[in-house]
Amino acid sequence: MDRVPVLKLGDILIVSIQIDLQDQSVLALQEDLADKVVQTGARGVIIDITAVEIIDSFIGRMLSTIASITRLLDAETVVVGMRPAVAITLVELGLSLGGVRTALNLEKGVALLNHLDGARLAVAPR
């Protein structure tokens, strides 16, 4: 079974999906990510799906689940690099990635996380 690698960059975890996702590797990825977030105390997770050509309801739900898990661990999940064709298919299927933030590419995803972090610091009571 292929394992999707989880990379750490500062306090952000980056997952780039480059393979055809099997159900097993998806479940493994969820566990790996939860472990890594706890282990590193990351404040953000970026899932890059630039190379993914097909997203079905299972993977769509997987993304939502990951977002929920990481939010519990106080880290925001951003899905970046979704292809136009994938977005159209998801909309046509009536699927929405509930609770998942999205950005056009990795760079904007990092910027979004930084922005969120800044906003959180600004409203935090001293």
Next chain:
Amino acid sequence: MTVPVDAGRRRIEELLEEHEEQILGRWFEIAGTMSGGHVDRGGAAVPFGEIYRALRRSLTGSEGGSDLRGLLAELSRSRARHGFTPSETASVVFGLKEAVYEIVEADGTPEALRGFIWFSRLVDEHGLFTFETYAAARERIIADQAEQLLELSTPVVKLWEGIVAVPLVGTLDSARTQVVMEKLLQTLVETGSEHAVIDITGVPAVDTQVAQHLLKTVMAARLMGAECVISGIRPQIAHTIVTLGIEFGDIVTKASLADALVHALRQSGVEFAEARSPRIAVRTEAG
């Protein structure tokens, strides 16, 4: 008295050979009067001689008439392009019947008369074939134009760094929305724009279906990480939308493209500075 079909057919073939000049001349005249006296309009000249010879070749049966069909197809295609009516086109072929009948009448033999029935059936067949190719050519022209129109009518323009706009003009149907959606999303990726303005000033009516299409486009853009603003909602259209009970949810809508641009600029962090003093246009003459 019965005449065998073969004998009639032979007689017609003989007549066609003997009176070639005469039939061609007469055919040309008849076709001219039938199609309103403009056989040669706009370069769509009819190659009577070629068609006639191809017809005779097809009668002798050496090559099965594919030559003739090719010529007829070419004729109806060029006529369809030059704006002839279908009856004008088909009457060119039917004119041959009249021309041949005059020869048959002069000949007067029972074989010729019997053969003419066979010949007229043959010409009818070719006439119908001309009609069919004419219709096919017309349909292709219409399909091509529809496609060109689709390409023409969906530009995606860049308003600012990171802001693109889609001015929609005309009725939105499923096919067009699909094209617009694909083009918009593709442009978002290519330019890395995070804001899009969909301007519907030019859309004459918004019903539930159009609204559905717009919502889908906005949702798809959101999935990719871009925000859409819908602008150009005229008062009547706002009224219709509310009457129909369409919910735009949390999608930002603005009355004009200018308002939408200001909103998008604010969202992307552009600061506006108030001008200190009202600007007055001062023109000084040079020299």
